[in-house]
Amino acid sequence: METKEEKPLITGLEKFSTSDIIxxxxxxxxxxxxxxxxxxxxxxxxxSVIGPFILHTLIPGIVVFACVTxxxxxxxxxxxxxxxxxxAMPLMGVPIFIPFYLVQGLLIDGMMIMLxxxxxxxxxxxxxxxxxxxxxxxxxxxxxxxxxxIQFPFWVFCVSLPVNIACAIPASLIGRRIGTRAAGALIK
Amino acid sequence: xxxxxxxxxxxxxxLDPRTKTIWLAVVLVISILLRDPVLLVTLFCISxxxxxxxxxxxxxxxxxxxLYLMVAAGAILSQALFYRPSxxxxxxxxWLVPPDVPVMGALTxxxxxxxxxxxxxxxxxxxxxxxxxxxAMLVLSTPLNRLIVGLREMGMPGTxxxxxxxxxxxxxxxxxxxxTILSALRARNIVSLxxxxxxxxxxxxxxxxxxxxxxxxxALAAESRAFDLDKPRTAxxxxxxxxxxxxCFLLMGVIVLxxxxxxxxxxxxxx
Numbered sequence: 001m002e003t004k005e006e007k008p009l010i011t012g013l014e015k016f017s018t019s020d021i022i023x024x025x026x027x028x029x030x031x032x033x034x035x036x037x038x039x040x041x042x043x044x045x046x047x048s049v050i051g052p053f054i055l056h057t058l059i060p061g062i063v064v065f066a067c068v069t070x071x072x073x074x075x076x077x078x079x080x081x082x083x084x085x086x087x088a089m090p091l092m093g094v095p096i097f098i099p100f101y102l103v104q105g106l107l108i109d110g111m112m113i114m115l116x117x118x119x120x121x122x123x124x125x126x127x128x129x130x131x132x133x134x135x136x137x138x139x140x141x142x143x144x145x146x147x148x149x150i151q152f153p154f155w156v157f158c159v160s161l162p163v164n165i166a167c168a169i170p171a172s173l174i175g176r177r178i179g180t181r182a183a184g185a186l187i188k
Numbered sequence: 189x190x191x192x193x194x195x196x197x198x199x200x201x202x203l204d205p206r207t208k209t210i211w212l213a214v215v216l217v218i219s220i221l222l223r224d225p226v227l228l229v230t231l232f233c234i235s236x237x238x239x240x241x242x243x244x245x246x247x248x249x250x251x252x253x254x255l256y257l258m259v260a261a262g263a264i265l266s267q268a269l270f271y272r273p274s275x276x277x278x279x280x281x282x283w284l285v286p287p288d289v290p291v292m293g294a295l296t297x298x299x300x301x302x303x304x305x306x307x308x309x310x311x312x313x314x315x316x317x318x319x320x321x322x323x324a325m326l327v328l329s330t331p332l333n334r335l336i337v338g339l340r341e342m343g344m345p346g347t348x349x350x351x352x353x354x355x356x357x358x359x360x361x362x363x364x365x366x367x368t369i370l371s372a373l374r375a376r377n378i379v380s381l382x383x384x385x386x387x388x389x390x391x392x393x394x395x396x397x398x399x400x401x402x403x404x405x406x407a408l409a410a411e412s413r414a415f416d417l418d419k420p421r422t423a424x425x426x427x428x429x430x431x432x433x434x435x436c437f438l439l440m441g442v443i444v445l446x447x448x449x450x451x452x453x454x455x456x457x458x459x
Contacts, residue, residue, distance in 0.1 A: 013347045018415050019407040021347060025354035026399045026406075029362050030392075032355060059388050066396055082348070083355045090323045094316075095216060147220045149312035150263060152270050155296050174389045178396050185400045187407070 016079075020071050023186065024079050027067035031084025034059050035101075036092060057136055057164050060084070060101075061171025062178065064108065064132075065125065069179025070186060072120070074112045081105030096147055100139040107135045122173065129172025133165040193331050199432060200242045200329045205338030207433045208326045211238075214440055215322040218447050224454035225311045227447060232314040234443060235321040242329045252324060259320070260313045267309025268301050279304065332356050337425045346421055354406070362395065369394050 013021070038056050067080045085101035111119060111128040118124040141157050195201075200208075215235055222228050244252070269284075280303035287298035326335070333353070340349045369391055378390060452458045 013345060016347075018410050019403065021351060022354065022403045022406045022410065023400070025351040026358055026362075026403055027396075028351065028355035029358040030395065030399060032359050033363055033366065058384065059392070062388055062392055063396075066392075070400070079348075079351070083351055087352065087356060090212070091327055092323075094319070095212065095323060096220075096319065148263075148316050150266060150309070151272070152266075153272065153296070156270065170385050174385070174392075178389070178393050181393070182396050182400045185397060187404045 013079075016071075016073060016075070019186065020073060020076070023070055024067060024076055025083065027063060027070070027080055028083030028087075030063050031060060031067075031080060032088040032091075034063055035084050035088030056140070057133060057167040058171045061129065061132060061168055062175040064105070065129070065172045065175025066179040066182060067175075068108060068112065069120070069125075069176050070182045072183070074109045077108035077112070078102065078105040096144055100136070100144050103139050103143075104132055104135050107131050120176075122176070125172045125176045126169055129168045130165055132172065133168025134161065136168070137161055137164040192327070194242070194245055194248065194328050196243050196329070198242050198329070200238050200325065202430075202432065203329075203436060204427055204429050204433045205326075205330045205335045206342055206427065207429070207436050208330060209335070209338060209342070211436070211440060212319075212322045212326050214444060216319055218444070219315045219318050222315065222447065222451060224451065225314075227450045227454065228311060228314040228318070230450075231447070232318045232321070235318040235325075239321045239325045239328075242325060244328065248328065252320075255320065256317060259316050260310070263313045263316065264306050264309040267312065268303075268306035269299065271302065271305030271308045273304065273308075281305075333425055334427070337423050337427055340423070341427055350415075358402070362399070365398055366391070366395055 016024070038060060063084075064077055064080055068077050081101040081104060085098045089095050089097040089101070108128055108131075111124075111131055115124045115127070119128060137157065137160050141152050141160070145152060215231070218231060219228075222231060281300045282302075283298060283300050285292050285296060285299040287293045289298075292299075330338075336344075336349050336352055336356075339352075340346065373387075373390060449458065
């Protein structure tokens with residue numbers, strides 16, 4: 001009698017080793033903490049103009065760049081974003097922020113594929129940091145706030161953009177430095 | 189955590205997590221699509237009902253109240269400052285920076301605070317609060333393991349479910365570790381809010397290195413339990429829809445229809 005072999009589901013996660021999956025999960029746990037704290041202080045800051053830079057860009061940026069530098073595989077940023085935002089944002093009552101994080105993760109992965117090994121140079125990471133900063137502020141004003149019916153004039157976006165980039169660049173470089181140390185400590 | 193699962197025996201607690209997740213998605217989509225203020229207030233009231241049914245403890249109610257106030261203050265203040273009607277002009281306003289002020293006035297076209305903007309912000313608050321209510325209802329009435337099993341039943345890959353569970357399991361541990369790191373930094377007097385970049389690096393570095401130590405141990409434990417095996421896995425927790433879930437789906441259908449007709453009427457498509 002012939003038995004039919006059940007085909008395993010192809011999800012794209014196969015290229016990640018067990019170690020990678022656990023690294024991303026635990027970085028995701030750090031991302032959940034950072035996301036919750038960021039949202040509390042963002043709400044406290046009242047105006048979205050002054051709140052988000054440090055709490056939505058600098059600290060989460062360090063964690064996401066440390067995670068991708070440790071794992072060094074395309075897809076790790078989107079996985080991290082999915083875990084961190086998928087839990088932290090509904091816990092904070094703002095699931096509308098999930099696409100905000102997903103787009104940032106997607107762009108970091110895209111940069112990793114585009115720049116290949118150059119992504120790990122300081123200028124490659126800086127470039128990814130700039131893209132991360134631009135995507136964050138764009139999604140905040142033109143997706144998250146717009147979907148909630150909150151309007152901002154274009155000049156607010158223009159003023160916020162350089163501030164956000166100025167936070168995203170150190171975030172990416174610090175994240176890279178921490179990630180390099182972390183990768184050295186990881187048993188592969 | 190802001191909202192944590194509270195064990196109670198209410199009808200909402202007994203619902204399948206998939207029903208509640210779908211309800212969250214429905215409210216999220218409706219809240220984004222609605223434009224009519226009356227319908228937004230109605231959505232807020234509807235979203236409040238399941239939340240009231242789960243018998244929220246007093247401290248959670250206080251947290252929820254503070255969150256309501258923060259969201260309301262943020263939205264009203266920001267819209268009082270930045271709202272500009274697409275058709276028509278503002279009637280009641282005070283200039284903070286008139287347009288004829290050099291540089292700032294020319295750059296911004298003038299900054300004003302308006303009553304119409306504050307009112308617009310007040311209406312938008314109901315859109316945000318409807319999603320907060322539904323989200324809080326889901327989190328307060330569903331244990332996380334059941335929620336993850338529900339997501340898995342809805343098509344989430346097993347590895348992803350494992351990652352979510354691991355992340356959630358380690359949040360309290362890492363929070364405690366982060367507190368210890370911050371206390372150690374404070375004891376050495378190197379915590380300064382004036383240097384957020386340096387502080388972020390000094391506090392996150394040891395946390396991430398500790399995370400990596402944990403990763404090594406966990407990876408070994410997972411490998412020894414054949415984590416990479418390409419076979420379907422079973423779960424201890426099993427889910428099944430009951431009559432209450434069927435009733436909820438019918439109610440959801442009625443609510444969606446109500447808002448669709450209401451929106452069509454307010455847009456002038458229906459007499």
